Amino acid sequence: MRSADLSAAVQGILGGEMPPSHDDLTELYHELRQATSERWSRDLPFQDLITDRWERAAQLGFGEGSSIYQSAYVYGDVTVGAGTWIGPMVLLDGTGGLRIGVGCDISAGVQIYTHDTVERVLSEGRTGIQHAPVTIGDHSHVGAQSVIVKGVSVGDHSVIGAASFVNRDIPPYTVAVGVPCRPVGRVEVSPEGEVTLRYD
Amino acid sequence: MRSADLSAAVQGILGGEMPPSHDDLTELYHELRQATSERWSRDLPFQDLITDRWERAAQLGFGEGSSIYQSAYVYGDVTVGAGTWIGPMVLLDGTGGLRIGVGCDISAGVQIYTHDTVERVLSEGRTGIQHAPVTIGDHSHVGAQSVIVKGVSVGDHSVIGAASFVNRDIPPYTVAVGVPCRPVGRVEVSPEGEVTLRYD
Amino acid sequence: MRSADLSAAVQGILGGEMPPSHDDLTELYHELRQATSERWSRDLPFQDLITDRWERAAQLGFGEGSSIYQSAYVYGDVTVGAGTWIGPMVLLDGTGGLRIGVGCDISAGVQIYTHDTVERVLSEGRTGIQHAPVTIGDHSHVGAQSVIVKGVSVGDHSVIGAASFVNRDIPPYTVAVGVPCRPVGRVEVSPEGEVTLRYD
Numbered sequence: 001m002r003s004a005d006l007s008a009a010v011q012g013i014l015g016g017e018m019p020p021s022h023d024d025l026t027e028l029y030h031e032l033r034q035a036t037s038e039r040w041s042r043d044l045p046f047q048d049l050i051t052d053r054w055e056r057a058a059q060l061g062f063g064e065g066s067s068i069y070q071s072a073y074v075y076g077d078v079t080v081g082a083g084t085w086i087g088p089m090v091l092l093d094g095t096g097g098l099r100i101g102v103g104c105d106i107s108a109g110v111q112i113y114t115h116d117t118v119e120r121v122l123s124e125g126r127t128g129i130q131h132a133p134v135t136i137g138d139h140s141h142v143g144a145q146s147v148i149v150k151g152v153s154v155g156d157h158s159v160i161g162a163a164s165f166v167n168r169d170i171p172p173y174t175v176a177v178g179v180p181c182r183p184v185g186r187v188e189v190s191p192e193g194e195v196t197l198r199y200d
Numbered sequence: 201m202r203s204a205d206l207s208a209a210v211q212g213i214l215g216g217e218m219p220p221s222h223d224d225l226t227e228l229y230h231e232l233r234q235a236t237s238e239r240w241s242r243d244l245p246f247q248d249l250i251t252d253r254w255e256r257a258a259q260l261g262f263g264e265g266s267s268i269y270q271s272a273y274v275y276g277d278v279t280v281g282a283g284t285w286i287g288p289m290v291l292l293d294g295t296g297g298l299r300i301g302v303g304c305d306i307s308a309g310v311q312i313y314t315h316d317t318v319e320r321v322l323s324e325g326r327t328g329i330q331h332a333p334v335t336i337g338d339h340s341h342v343g344a345q346s347v348i349v350k351g352v353s354v355g356d357h358s359v360i361g362a363a364s365f366v367n368r369d370i371p372p373y374t375v376a377v378g379v380p381c382r383p384v385g386r387v388e389v390s391p392e393g394e395v396t397l398r399y400d
Numbered sequence: 401m402r403s404a405d406l407s408a409a410v411q412g413i414l415g416g417e418m419p420p421s422h423d424d425l426t427e428l429y430h431e432l433r434q435a436t437s438e439r440w441s442r443d444l445p446f447q448d449l450i451t452d453r454w455e456r457a458a459q460l461g462f463g464e465g466s467s468i469y470q471s472a473y474v475y476g477d478v479t480v481g482a483g484t485w486i487g488p489m490v491l492l493d494g495t496g497g498l499r500i501g502v503g504c505d506i507s508a509g510v511q512i513y514t515h516d517t518v519e520r521v522l523s524e525g526r527t528g529i530q531h532a533p534v535t536i537g538d539h540s541h542v543g544a545q546s547v548i549v550k551g552v553s554v555g556d557h558s559v560i561g562a563a564s565f566v567n568r569d570i571p572p573y574t575v576a577v578g579v580p581c582r583p584v585g586r587v588e589v590s591p592e593g594e595v596t597l598r599y600d
Contacts, residue, residue, distance in 0.1 A: 028221075043456075059233075076241055091288065108473070117285075127393055313544070326593025
C-alpha cells in the first residue's frame with residue numbers, strides 16, 4: 001500500500017466514510033457464537049452475545065447474583081433481590097414502583113406493569129397515565145409469557161402459571177393460572193425442601 | 201509504532217482481518233446506555249440504544265409523531281396514523297393489508313396478522329397462504345401480548361385486554377378480553393374526556 | 401492530515417480508544433435496512449439485518465431449508481427437520497431433549513420447554529431442575545405466542561392455536577386451542593392436498 005493510499009484510507013475511516021463492514025460484524029458474531037456454544041451449550045441472539053447478564057443486573061443495582069437478559073426492557077424504578085433470574089424478552093415497568101424479591105424466576109416473555117395508558121388513549125390524550133405499584137414476593141416463579149398489571153401483589157413462594165393474565169393479588173404459597181389468573185392450588189414445602197403442589 | 205507496523209495494522213483493518221473488537225462494542229454500549237438512563241430513566245437492549253423509534257416510524261411512512269421500537273417486526277403493507285405508539289417485541293404483518301388508526305397504543309408483544317400458513321403447513325405445501333386485511337380503529341388500545349388474526353376489525357375507541365386472542369370483529373367503544381377475545385363492557389368518554397369502562 | 405496526526409489516529413483505533421462510532425453503526429443499519437426492504441418488503445430489527453436465518457439454522461444442524469430468526473433463543477439439544485420455519489422471538493429449550501419434525505411452522509413468540517425450575521425456586525434451591533422431552537410431529541403448525549411445557553408430544557399434521565398453553569399431549573391430525581390447550585376439532589387433508597378443519 002502506497003503512503004498516499006494509506007493516508008486516504010485512514011482518513012476514510014476517521015471521517016466516517018467507511019463504517020464497520022457487514023463482514024466485520026459477521027466475523028465478530030461467529031466468534032462469540034462459537035465461544036458461547038462451547039461454554040454454555042446454547043445459541044443466543046447477537047445482542048446477548050456481546051453483553052453480560054450479570055453485569056447488566058449489577059449496574060441496575062439488582063441484588064447479588066441476579067441476572068437479566070439483554071432483550072429485556074427495564075423502565076423507571078425497579079428493585080430486584082439477590083439471586084433472581086430474569087429471562088429474555090421480559091418487560092419490567094417500574095414507573096409506578098416495582099419490587100421483586102430474592103430468589104425469583106421471571107420467565108421468558110413475562111411483562112410486569114405499574115402503569116397503564118388505557119384512559120389516555122381512549123380520551124385522546126385528555127386523561128393522564130395511571131400508576132400503581134407491584135410487588136413480587138421472595139422465591140416466587142412467574143411462568144413464561146405471563147402479564148401482570150398495575151396494583152397487583154404476588155406473595156412469597158407462589159407460582160404463576162405460564163401464559164397467565166394477572167389482575168388480582170395472589171396470596172403466598174399459592175398456585176395460580178389462567179386468563180384471568182385465579183388460585184387453583186397450594187404450595188407446600190417440607191422442612192427438607194421437598195415441594196408439593198396441592199390442587200384444590 | 202514504527203511505520204511498517206502502522207502500515208500493516210491499517211492493512212489489517214482495511215482487509216477485514218481486524219473486526220471491530222468486542223471491547224469496542226461494549227464501550228459504545230455503555231456510553232449509549234448511560235446517556236439513555238440519564239435522559240429517559242430506562243435501560244434498553246443494545247439495538248434499541250443504537251436506533252431511534254420516531255425515525256424508524258417516519259421512514260416507514262407512519263403518521264406524524266408515531267414511534268416503533270427496534271425489536272418490532274414489520275412485514276408488507278402497514279399503514280399507521282399519527283401519534284400511534286408501537287411497543288417493543290411487536291409483530292405487524294401487512295402482507296394482507298394492515299391499517300392502524302391515529303392515537304393508538306399497540307402494546308409490547310402484540311402480534312397482528314393478515315395472513316396465515318396453517319393450510320400450507322398441513323397440506324405439506326400443496327395449499328397456499330391465506331390473506332385477509334385487518335383494521336384497528338382510531339384511539340384504540342391493544343393490550344400487551346395479544347394476538348389479532350387475519351380478517352379482524354377493531355373499532356375506534358376500543359380496548360383489547362392483555363393476553364387476548366382476537367379472532368372476531370370488535371365494535372367501537374367496546375372492552376373485550378380473553379382467549380378467545382369477547383366483548384365484556386362498553387367505553388364511555390364524557391365531553392370533558394373522562395373515561396368510564398362499564399362492564400356488562 | 402499530517403503524518404503525526406495520522407499515526408496518533410491509527411494508534412487510537414488499534415488501542416481501542418476509538419470504538420466504532422454510533423454514526424458508523426447507524427450508517428450500516430440504514431444500508432442493510434434499505435436493501436432488506438427492497439428485496440423482502442419488510443423492516444427488521446438490527447440484529448436480524450446483520451445475520452442470516454438459513455445460515456443460523458444450518459450451523460445448528462437443523463434440516464435442509466429450515467430457518468430461524470436471530471431473536472430466537474436455542475438451549476441444549478434441539479433437533480429440527482427439513483423445511484421447518486422458526487419465527488422471531490421464539491424460545492426452544494432442548495435441555496431435556498426437543499425434537500421438531502419436518503415442514504413445521506413454529507410461529508413468532510412460541511416458547512417450547514423441556515425443563516422447569518418451579519420446584520427449585522419454591523424450595524429455595526434445595527430441589528433440582530426437572531426435565532422431560534418434547535416432540536413436535538411433522539407438518540404441524542404451532543400458533544403465535546403459544547407455550548408448550550415439558551413432557552408434551554404434539555402429533556403430525558396438528559394445529560396449536562395462537563396464545564395457547566399446552567400441558568397435555570395433542571394427537572395427530574388435531575386442532576387444539578386455549579389456556580389450557582384442548583382438542584376442539586380434527587384436521588382432514590384430501591389426497592389432492594385440500595385441508596378441512598372440522599370442529600367438534
